Amino acid sequence: MEISFRDAVTVIHGMGFGALLLLGFSGALVILLSTSVAGHPWTLRERRFGGYYLGGMAVLAWAAVLAGAYVIYPWYRAIAPIGTIDLGGFPQRLLMSDPSTTGWHDIGMEWKEHIAWFAPITLTALTYLFVKYGPQLPRFRALRNAMLGLAAIAFVSTAVAGLFGAMLNKYAPVRGGEEMIILKAKNHE
Numbered sequence: 001m002e003i004s005f006r007d008a009v010t011v012i013h014g015m016g017f018g019a020l021l022l023l024g025f026s027g028a029l030v031i032l033l034s035t036s037v038a039g040h041p042w043t044l045r046e047r048r049f050g051g052y053y054l055g056g057m058a059v060l061a062w063a064a065v066l067a068g069a070y071v072i073y074p075w076y077r078a079i080a081p082i083g084t085i086d087l088g089g090f091p092q093r094l095l096m097s098d099p100s101t102t103g104w105h106d107i108g109m110e111w112k113e114h115i116a117w118f119a120p121i122t123l124t125a126l127t128y129l130f131v132k133y134g135p136q137l138p139r140f141r142a143l144r145n146a147m148l149g150l151a152a153i154a155f156v157s158t159a160v161a162g163l164f165g166a167m168l169n170k171y172a173p174v175r176g177g178e179e180m181i182i183l184k185a186k187n188h189e
Helices: 005-034 044-076 091-096 102-115 118-139 141-171
Strands: 002-004 179-181
Touching (some): 002 005, 005 044, 005 141, 005 179, 044 091, 044 102, 044 118, 091 102, 091 141, 118 141
Antiparallel strands (some): 002 179
């Protein structure tokens, strides 16, 4: 079983950082909703865990967005030399070469490259608010609701970016680089 270097980086970006981030939203929801439980005394340990958890999600979001924007996106936008017939190594040009797939670039990638930035920004703000006002959150319903709104924005932007990323990778995968052998089959005679 072989995988190219660019395929591996794309897998780490999408399935490593992105999918793990999406899974993390269930825990973030539990943390944020538990702040509204009346009479629940938050221990220092619980507050620290919540801050580290939300901070870890913000780090995952930044890792996903920065890897996508500064590592994978330049590979996606690579310009094919004049006269190139096989556009397999040039995903953007491959999508734009066929009217039936040009929408994946025009809508999919344009949305993905912009909406993805909402996740790390809102998660960073959410983490800051949780760390700053954590013990007082049971008393501030409006702040809790705003924090749930930030979490919702981060979740939706992550989900939309992930969906478009998966679809774009299906139609025009970023390929190339050195081949890495993950699993070598035994030669049976």
